[in-house]
Amino acid sequence: MKRERWRKSFSEWFNGILRSADIMDTRYPVKGLYVWLPYGLKLRNQVFGVIRQLLEQTGHQEVLFPLLIPEDIFKKEAEHIRGFEGEVYWVTHGGLDKLDVKLALRPTSETSIYPMFALWVRSHADLPIRVYQIVNIFRYETKMTKPMIRLREVTTFKEAHTAHATWDEAEAQVREAVKIYKRFFDELGVPYIVTRRPPWDTFAGAKYSLAFDTLAPDGRTLQIGTAHNLGQNFAKVYELKFETPDGKHEYVYQTCYGISERVIAAVMMVHGDDAGLCMPPTVAPIQVVVVPIPFKSKEAPVQQIAAAATNELVTAGIKAHLDDRDLRPGRKFYHWERRGVPLRLEIGPEDIEKDQVTAVRRDTGERQAIPRRALRNKVRELLEAIDGDLRERAWKFFKEMTHEASDVGTIKQLMDRRGGIVRVPWCGEEKCGLELEEKTGGDILGQELDGKPATGVCPICSKRAKLNILVTRTY
Amino acid sequence: MKRERWRKSFSEWFNGILRSADIMDTRYPVKGLYVWLPYGLKLRNQVFGVIRQLLEQTGHQEVLFPLLIPEDIFKKEAEHIRGFEGEVYWVTHGGLDKLDVKLALRPTSETSIYPMFALWVRSHADLPIRVYQIVNIFRYETKMTKPMIRLREVTTFKEAHTAHATWDEAEAQVREAVKIYKRFFDELGVPYIVTRRPPWDTFAGAKYSLAFDTLAPDGRTLQIGTAHNLGQNFAKVYELKFETPDGKHEYVYQTCYGISERVIAAVMMVHGDDAGLCMPPTVAPIQVVVVPIPFKSKEAPVQQIAAAATNELVTAGIKAHLDDRDLRPGRKFYHWERRGVPLRLEIGPEDIEKDQVTAVRRDTGERQAIPRRALRNKVRELLEAIDGDLRERAWKFFKEMTHEASDVGTIKQLMDRRGGIVRVPWCGEEKCGLELEEKTGGDILGQELDGKPATGVCPICSKRAKLNILVTRTY
Numbered sequence: 001m002k003r004e005r006w007r008k009s010f011s012e013w014f015n016g017i018l019r020s021a022d023i024m025d026t027r028y029p030v031k032g033l034y035v036w037l038p039y040g041l042k043l044r045n046q047v048f049g050v051i052r053q054l055l056e057q058t059g060h061q062e063v064l065f066p067l068l069i070p071e072d073i074f075k076k077e078a079e080h081i082r083g084f085e086g087e088v089y090w091v092t093h094g095g096l097d098k099l100d101v102k103l104a105l106r107p108t109s110e111t112s113i114y115p116m117f118a119l120w121v122r123s124h125a126d127l128p129i130r131v132y133q134i135v136n137i138f139r140y141e142t143k144m145t146k147p148m149i150r151l152r153e154v155t156t157f158k159e160a161h162t163a164h165a166t167w168d169e170a171e172a173q174v175r176e177a178v179k180i181y182k183r184f185f186d187e188l189g190v191p192y193i194v195t196r197r198p199p200w201d202t203f204a205g206a207k208y209s210l211a212f213d214t215l216a217p218d219g220r221t222l223q224i225g226t227a228h229n230l231g232q233n234f235a236k237v238y239e240l241k242f243e244t245p246d247g248k249h250e251y252v253y254q255t256c257y258g259i260s261e262r263v264i265a266a267v268m269m270v271h272g273d274d275a276g277l278c279m280p281p282t283v284a285p286i287q288v289v290v291v292p293i294p295f296k297s298k299e300a301p302v303q304q305i306a307a308a309a310t311n312e313l314v315t316a317g318i319k320a321h322l323d324d325r326d327l328r329p330g331r332k333f334y335h336w337e338r339r340g341v342p343l344r345l346e347i348g349p350e351d352i353e354k355d356q357v358t359a360v361r362r363d364t365g366e367r368q369a370i371p372r373r374a375l376r377n378k379v380r381e382l383l384e385a386i387d388g389d390l391r392e393r394a395w396k397f398f399k400e401m402t403h404e405a406s407d408v409g410t411i412k413q414l415m416d417r418r419g420g421i422v423r424v425p426w427c428g429e430e431k432c433g434l435e436l437e438e439k440t441g442g443d444i445l446g447q448e449l450d451g452k453p454a455t456g457v458c459p460i461c462s463k464r465a466k467l468n469i470l471v472t473r474t475y
Numbered sequence: 476m477k478r479e480r481w482r483k484s485f486s487e488w489f490n491g492i493l494r495s496a497d498i499m500d501t502r503y504p505v506k507g508l509y510v511w512l513p514y515g516l517k518l519r520n521q522v523f524g525v526i527r528q529l530l531e532q533t534g535h536q537e538v539l540f541p542l543l544i545p546e547d548i549f550k551k552e553a554e555h556i557r558g559f560e561g562e563v564y565w566v567t568h569g570g571l572d573k574l575d576v577k578l579a580l581r582p583t584s585e586t587s588i589y590p591m592f593a594l595w596v597r598s599h600a601d602l603p604i605r606v607y608q609i610v611n612i613f614r615y616e617t618k619m620t621k622p623m624i625r626l627r628e629v630t631t632f633k634e635a636h637t638a639h640a641t642w643d644e645a646e647a648q649v650r651e652a653v654k655i656y657k658r659f660f661d662e663l664g665v666p667y668i669v670t671r672r673p674p675w676d677t678f679a680g681a682k683y684s685l686a687f688d689t690l691a692p693d694g695r696t697l698q699i700g701t702a703h704n705l706g707q708n709f710a711k712v713y714e715l716k717f718e719t720p721d722g723k724h725e726y727v728y729q730t731c732y733g734i735s736e737r738v739i740a741a742v743m744m745v746h747g748d749d750a751g752l753c754m755p756p757t758v759a760p761i762q763v764v765v766v767p768i769p770f771k772s773k774e775a776p777v778q779q780i781a782a783a784a785t786n787e788l789v790t791a792g793i794k795a796h797l798d799d800r801d802l803r804p805g806r807k808f809y810h811w812e813r814r815g816v817p818l819r820l821e822i823g824p825e826d827i828e829k830d831q832v833t834a835v836r837r838d839t840g841e842r843q844a845i846p847r848r849a850l851r852n853k854v855r856e857l858l859e860a861i862d863g864d865l866r867e868r869a870w871k872f873f874k875e876m877t878h879e880a881s882d883v884g885t886i887k888q889l890m891d892r893r894g895g896i897v898r899v900p901w902c903g904e905e906k907c908g909l910e911l912e913e914k915t916g917g918d919i920l921g922q923e924l925d926g927k928p929a930t931g932v933c934p935i936c937s938k939r940a941k942l943n944i945l946v947t948r949t950y
Contacts, residue, residue, distance in 0.1 A: 028541055029590065033543060037538060044539075063512060066505065085571065094564050096560065103505070115504065116502070
């Protein structure tokens with residue numbers, strides 16, 4: 001019961017929690033720009049630490065390219081610029097001078113990175129290249145902006161860029177990217193579905209685009225990751241050639257894949273409840289908060305044992321924090337519940353008498369006594385259990401919200417009532433796709449990657465379905 | 476002997492090492508913008524990891540503010556904008572639209588941060604505030620640009636901002652900042668001198684500015700850190716008031732202090748030699764490289780023992796890397812020497828026979844056999860010794876290059892010949908200071924913090940000296 005109220009007023013919940021959990025201040029005086037607060041920034045660093053590690057383990061090297069891209073270079077790839085020209089910020093003046101060449105604030109970095117690739121690649125021995133960077137990017141959003149989700153400055157964008165000798169290797173790299181992202185979202189306990197985006201929703205300049213979507217508590221989907229096979233499009237524009245073993249000169253094949261700070265919104269969303277955030281221990285900035293419950297004559301020993309317990313956990317590599325502020329315990333409980341600290345340890349006079357601590361799980365509220373000497377192991381066990389349970393709970397909701405339907409009325413009803421994801425048979429014609437979107441008020445995510453074959457007919461033209469597509473309402 | 480050639484052609488050395496040690500690619504097609512390469516970025520992350528840790532330990536909280544600052548807010552502090560108006564990049568267009576309000580790319584973040592402080596501070600209980608961020612900042616440099624040193628995008632700028640209830644607390648915070656920075660540079664083995672900048676070189680909007688300078692191998696100084704007492708200047712402009720315990724409303728007192736990627740240039744510079752970089756183990760991306768020296772029938776055991784040794788070191792928390800590429804050992808030595816890996820371990824057939832490894836120090840070239848079972852401890856010992864010796868060597872050069880002089884001729888001669896830092900008595904008049912700069916071709920750093928009292932007379936007006944100032948040529 002307690003869990004469900006927040007889903008209904010999800011937008012309020014999200015905006016409220018940003019401030020009250022010390023995640024973000026949304027009062028910066030420019031639309032679509034926000035201020036990361038200390039606890040939020042710690043969460044961000046944890047989450048991006050996980051993807052950084054996964055990328056390093058899989059042969060990606062971190063680099064850092066400039067933010068500013070000269071107009072002539074930016075505009076070389078025609079399709080790409082058509083996709084972005086409406087939303088690029090332009091620097092036109094330096095000091096009191098007008099610049100000779102306008103500079104774009106990167107909306108993404110293909111056009112700053114690939115001209116350098118052209119200098120780095122000479123022969124097949126220089127391939128493959130696999131690099132990534134974590135940077136700020138800019139989009140001049142004219143729609144309604146929303147913290148972490150629809151931004152003018154995406155403060156935290158992880159983009160990977162690769163170059164290969166063959167189409168097959170690029171294909172394999174896209175699959176590898178999907179695998180890496182799956183592991184990433186699994187670590188965060190964030191459920192997802194992977195689709196191949198329809199042609200009209202493909203990344204500007206790509207052969208095709210895959211995307212990961214998760215589900216917000218209000219039943220809308222949120223795109224949280226993309227992977228693109230760029231083919232040789234950019235290579236041809238930026239003269240990215242290499243010499244093959246038999247002395248021919250060929251264009252490279254490229255891929256790119258990205259994750260933005262939306263993933264942090266996802267972590268907050270899928271694991272929340274009425275009382276606030278529920279951080280998965282894998283990325284919680286604080287995994288365990290220790291709250292002494294002093295009682296009359298027992299002040300000193302309570303404080304002392306609480307400090308010792310915290311120390312023991314920190315030494316064991318657990319992110320434990322002692323809250324020894326001069327406040328009533330109830331206020332401290334509330335404070336850390338909002339912030340979603342997975343485990344609270346209370347230490348009061350009774351605990352001292354019995355040589356135990358009292359553990360309270362944030363996700364279930366469950367209390368249990370832990371013998372003092374079993375502290376470390378038991379805390380580790382509980383954190384693991386919380387990770388698993390949060391993941392399971394999130395996937396359960398995700399699956400409950402995934403439906404099948406094959407007629408416009410049912411799809412529209414699902415969209416209007418609960419949202420979620422609807423699997424729909426489709427003939428494959430763009431015309432029918434767009435009409436389906438219009439009639440149901442839904443958006444087509446695309447075809448599920450490795451999804452099951454279609455049966456039945458297209459709900460628009462009644463021709464035999466060639467594939468299933470997923471219809472949702474998106475953020 | 477070997478050490479000294481590089482100092483004479485320092486500029487070439489620096490530009491060459493950027494590419495050949497995989498630090499930076501300087502061919503990005505916009506002046507003053509560069510590309511961080513993987514090894515360079517690892518070094519950068521190590522160095523900024525150290526300052527991050529020092530700041531966290533001293534009560535600073537990390538935050539992240541937007542890059543874009545609206546013109547009206549940016550221009551509120553008159554002195555500040557006078558100081559920066561010549562070098563601010565302006566965004567004037569979003570997509571195809573002209574923006575209603577121009578947006579500045581932050582050249583530093585006082586004007587984005589302090590309006591938010593005004594929302595955060597209500598009463599004395601909200602003070603002090605101590606936050607920092609690590610961000611990219613922009614300066615439209617019209618002078619000659621130089622990688623890491625004079626940039627249009629400073630990719631990595633750590634800026635701390637604090638607010639206090641009293642002038643004294645702000646003063647104490649500036650001293651604390653100096654202490655933190657001293658510890659930081661000490662960890663990096665980078666020598667420094669701290670001065671109070673003369674009025675004409677004070678940060679725009681500050682009461683006074685302190686700065687840290689180190690010495691490049693060519694005898695020029697490089698400013699590597701600053702700390703400013705802002706008094707109530709910004710507080711008055713941004714209405715940053717708080718309620719005192721007795722109900723009055725007063726403006727806060729503020730400080731700010733910054734470190735940029737110049738510190739990375741400093742680490743590279745002060746510890747180099749003719750063969751390349753010499754990374755101090757505290758920040759070396761790779762502390763130990765293990766190179767197997769296979770020899771005929773002994774290939775397999777050599778590889779195996781090299782791998783085992785690397786593993787053992789990694790498990791002990793040492794950044795060890797096994798170079799098992801199919802290259803001649805000589806090429807590997809050269810490769811890692813350029814990159815300044817502090818310690819090389821060679822493992823050949825003779826080492827195996829004697830159950831030892833051969834360690835070679837990057838800084839001294841010294842070779843020694845280490846018994847296999849003492850590996851971990853001995854490597855730790857050697858790394859510590861290298862840290863200490865590099866620091867000592869750097870300070871030795873710094874002190875040798877610090878002179879005293881009290882007449883224009885000698886100062887000019889020192890400037891022209893070797894560079895370095897010259898301590899000069901001064902009457903305290905700005906006029907004499909500027910004339911001294913002009914006549915000697917030097918720049919006045921300012922008055923040494925906690926320096927010794929002046930004796931003698933001003934070399935320009937011959938009046939009794941009030942203080943000593945430091946004269947150098949600066950980057």
